[in-house]
Amino acid sequence: MIRLAPDQSAQIRRTEKVEFTFDGTAIWGHAGESLAAALIRSGRLHLRDAPEDTDPRGAFCLMGLCQECLVVLEGQTVESCRIELQPGIDVTSLRYGADG
Amino acid sequence: MTARYDIAVIGGGIMGCATALRMAEGGMRATVLDQGDLGQGASGVNAGTLSLQIKRVKLMPYALKGHHEWKAMGDAVGFRKTGGYTLAFTERESELLHERQTLKAEAGAPIEFVSNNHIRNAEPNLTQKVISASYCPEDGYANSSLTGQYYRGRLRDQGIPYRERCPVTAIAQDGAGFALDTPQGEITASRILMATGAWLKPTAAMLDVDLPVNARINTVSVTERLKPLTSTVIGHATGLLTMKQKTNGTVLIGGGWQGRGTPQEGRGQVTAGSLQPNLALAQFALPALENARIIRSWTGFEANVPDFYPLVGALPGVEGAFVLGCVRGGYTIGPYISKLMGDFILDREPELPLFDPGRNFKED
Amino acid sequence: MLLLCGTAQMADLIDILVVGAGPAGGNAALAAARHGKHVVLLDEQVKPGGQIWRAKDSSILSAPQTPESSAGDALRAQITKAQIDHRGSTRIWQIERQTEGWDVHVLRDGQVERLTTKTLVLATGAHEFVQPIPGWTKPGVFGLAGATALFKQNLSPPGQRTIVSGTGPLVFFVASEICRLGGTVAAVVTPNTRRDWVAKLPALARRVDLALRGALWIVHLMMDRIPIFWGCSVVSVEGVARVESAEIQKLDANWAPKGETWSIDADSLCLGHGLIPSIEAPQLSGVTISYRSDLGGWVPDIGEDGATSVEGVFLCGDGTGIRGAAAAELHGTLAGLSAAEHLGARTAKERATLRSRFNRAARFGLAMTALSTPRPGLAMLTKPDTIVCRCESLTQTRIAQEVEVGAASTNAVKSGLRAGMGPCGGKYCQTAIARFIAMHENRPEAEIPPSAPRPPLRPVPVSALSADFDYDDLPIPKPAPL
Incomplete structure (x- = not known):
């Protein structure tokens, strides 16, 4: 089939795969990409539960505004769409309850 | 033009709405006018602290009654009686705390001094640097954001008409009472009550009365939701900090740090130079705030007069015009002192003395 | 008592602080620098480019160029060549007027900093409007414009099989990009009809290059046999803890849903209904706002070439109304020149020649905005x-x-x-x-204006705000009256 905008994914060269963990599960991504991008690629979309109704939530605006992609990294609440993936980081989901 | 009201209340905060409710109970036809939405001035943007430990000695009887009013309003205003601690971190603060809280206890507030062990057990996440603390079991908070919603409902239930986005731009005396110019038309009333908080000076000026009211510009901040860190209202001996964690997990931080701006210019502005030490002090008291993010900071204009006592009574020199305004502690005292104001206008004997707006402010 | 506002920083008084390094802010900075002004360019992203020309992240070693990446690279190269002091990964959280100029408080690398400038150029861009629909909070639903960040920065599709639903030209760009990046588009769904597009032909004719590119997106989608549902919208999202399928329904001329619905399986959905100018920073600076449906909603009040009624504050780009990138570049140059003029440069002639080009570009952009702006019936999706x-x-x-x-x-x-x-x-x-x-x-x-914005403009950690705090520096106030 003629494609005017062909699939170029094979032409994209990325940094080596590195591992990190999300809630203890090992996930791979490429060093330097956003944490949210690595999580989305891995199919790990459900990042947190909404505090009011425990509705599952994940990355939405991807530009640092909506605060839906919050995760916890080194004790700090961070926007995963604005965090650069580093090898070996341990990321946990944000829990609002007493078991925090 | 609508029929003449018995009284028009200018200002739809706690004072204006609660007084209107009292007067309506007493049979008066009242209306409430607000330049914006109901309860969006100091009544709706303050930190919601209900603490006897930061009330003036002479106002303690009013504050105690005020606490009962808030308790009665309950969930509808987000009332929580949590108890509260006031902390001292230095010897000097400790002396100040003892001297002041002793006088407040003598005035009727159930304030006690607690041991360091006690506070560490009760509030384990507070800094270990506390050297002394006082406790008042009556202290707590309400959710000031709900003020507008609450009074809108109460006024509606009592059939008291109110107008929002209805600033009064001129007041004329017409023999039988007052005619008020508003963008929604002229409103006439036999009496008027000015309850415009930090805007009292320009309001009274429309009748050529000079009230010595200026504004404090208090800063309040709130964090995102956090896991439970504290369960009581936390204060500081100097008054530079109030802090409480709401049931949703957010921590509300105040302490009277001053922003800038004037009521006449509109909204006040937060300044970084005052916000930063306010939050630093909060983190000093509750170190776990280090990892919290601040979501929002804002200011509210609080009325202020030279002697720091309320204005509750007749507007000097103008028959049929009244003034109600509080200075420091207005949120706590407001629902009660409004009843006194209402009774006074209804020609009933108020339960406690009023505070003459025409007094000599230099006296105290 | 001003614990964190020592006078040492005062030495570094900036002439023109530009906030936002997209097409508008980037060009404002370049124009002002050409006139010899000391310019600092702040941006939330690591590199200049804005949302439209967002740069690839450092995980990408090489990749085919796109028109967006080329335009972004050109802007980035110009900014580097002009030796503009660009500070990336920097978020402003507060703006304060001072007796002379402005204090801008920023957060960078977990630390706050105060910058002082004589003038401000705010080029804060836009964010997205998404009409809420049942299930739009499920993981796997992304903003339509937001998804483009994933394409441009990470070169990743949003999932394996994606439905693209929304207004204006963006749906076609997003669908085309997903295909380019190896994803599969299950369907393109747009409330616009082919007739809506035909009606915009006169405006499209003004920018044949852009119109042609849009047409190619559509041709490509058709050749790939990707279904395009004109005059329709995704009306609900199904799935337990993530997107599993979406319901699609026909819309009437007012964009209210009517008639039968059908379901399409997908693991992701890109959903968006036009852009909204980001006006919080201008509002915090004291600029008043007005409602302009043709510009995307509430916009700051601006005069010629980005000037405002607040002295020393200039605005440009989509933050002043959604006119698109081509207009934003020219608007940015105009605002940068205005700011330079304010500081003594002579720029009137240059601006006069640019203004008609800006107006032409804006007409094209506004036609696209008109296609993207929701009609009232869309509210019935909620x-x-x-x-x-x-x-x-x-x-x-x-x-x-x-x-x-x-x-x-x-x-x-x-x-x-x-x-x-x-x-x-x-x-x-x-x-x-x-x-x-x-x-x-x-x-x-x-x-019905939006609520007034409150600082911080973005969440700021308490630890950043309280850094350098020394308890002994606390001002001891006069005790409250007893």
Whole structure:
């Protein structure tokens, strides 16, 4: 089939795969990409539960505004769409309850 | 033009709405006018602290009654009686705390001094640097954001008409009472009550009365939701900090740090130079705030007069015009002192003395 | 008492501080620097480019160029060559007028810093409007414009099989990019009809290059046999804890849903209904706002070449109205020149020659905005139990009840329900709520402004704000009266 905008994914060269963990599960991504991008690629979309109704939530605006992609990294609440993936980081989901 | 009201209340905060409710109970036809939405001035943007430990000695009887009013309003205003601690971190603060809280206890507030062990057990996440603390079991908070919603409902239930986005731009005396110019038309009333908080000076000026009211510009901040860190209202001996964690997990931080701006210019502005030490002090008291993010900071204009006592009574020199305004502690005292104001206008004997707006402010 | 505001920093007085390094801000900085001004260019992203020309992240070693990446590279190269002091990964959280100029408080690498400038050029761009639909909070639903960040920065598709639903040209760009990056588009769904597009042909003819590119996106999608549902919208999202399928329905001319629905399986959905100017920073600087539906909603009041009624504040780009990137570049240059003129440079001739080009580009952009702006019926996609405020999980019913009992402003709804008090600060609910109030009360949207923005403009860690605190520096106030 003629494609005017062909699939170029094979032409994209990325940094080596590195591992990190999300809630203890090992996930791979490429060093330097956003944490949210690595999580989305891995199919790990459900990042947190909404505090009011425990509705599952994940990355939405991807530009640092909506605060839906919050995760916890080194004790700090961070926007995963604005965090650069580093090898070996341990990321946990944000829990609002007493078991925090 | 609508029929003449018995009284028009200018200002739809706690004072204006609660007084209107009292007067309506007493049979008066009242209306409430607000330049914006109901309860969006100091009544709706303050930190919601209900603490006897930061009330003036002479106002303690009013504050105690005020606490009962808030308790009665309950969930509808987000009332929580949590108890509260006031902390001292230095010897000097400790002396100040003892001297002041002793006088407040003598005035009727159930304030006690607690041991360091006690506070560490009760509030384990507070800094270990506390050297002394006082406790008042009556202290707590309400959710000031709900003020507008609450009074809108109460006024509606009592059939008291109110107008929002209805600033009064001129007041004329017409023999039988007052005619008020508003963008929604002229409103006439036999009496008027000015309850415009930090805007009292320009309001009274429309009748050529000079009230010595200026504004404090208090800063309040709130964090995102956090896991439970504290369960009581936390204060500081100097008054530079109030802090409480709401049931949703957010921590509300105040302490009277001053922003800038004037009521006449509109909204006040937060300044970084005052916000930063306010939050630093909060983190000093509750170190776990280090990892919290601040979501929002804002200011509210609080009325202020030279002697720091309320204005509750007749507007000097103008028959049929009244003034109600509080200075420091207005949120706590407001629902009660409004009843006194209402009774006074209804020609009933108020339960406690009023505070003459025409007094000599230099006296105290 | 000004613990963190020592005088040492005062030495570095900036002439022109530009906030936002997209097409508008980047060009404003370049124009001002050409006139010898000391310019600092701040941006939230690591590199200049803005949302439209967002740069690839450092995980990408090499990749085919696109028109966006080329345009971004050109801007980035110019900024580097002009030796502009560009500070990336920097978020402004507060703006304060001082006796001379402005203090801009920023957060960078977990630390706050105060910058002092004589003039401000705010080029804060836009964010997205998404009409809430049932299930739009499920993981796997992304903003339509937001998804482009994933394409441009990470060169990743949003999932394996994606439905793209939304207004204006963006749906076709997004669908085309997903194919380019190896994803599969299950369907393209747009409320616009082919007739809507034909009606814009005169405007499209002004920018044949851009029009042709758009046409190629569509041709490509058709050749790939990707279904394009014109005059339709995704009306609900199904799935347990993530997107599994979406319901699609035909819309009437007013964009209200009508008739039968059908379901399409997908693991992701890109959903968006036009852009909204990001006006918080201009508002914090004291610039007033007006409602302009043709410009995307509430916009700051600006005069010629980005000037405002607030001395020393200049605005440009989509933050002043959605006119698109081509117009934003020229608007940025104009605003940069205006700011330089304010500081003594002579730029009137240069601006006069640019203005007609800006107006031409703006006409094209506004035609695209008109295609993207929701028609009133789209509000009917939001059902009673649909979450409107994502942060607080507030449904349309809760908001309706509050409006019913007299909350007649966004501010009253915010106070009563916390809609807009959550961490996003109302960016994803205020427009829908204002439109709901307007519809419910039969008032024009122009009477229902957004709530006033509050600092910090982005969440700021307490640890950053309290750095350098020394307890002994606390001012001891006169004790409150006993």
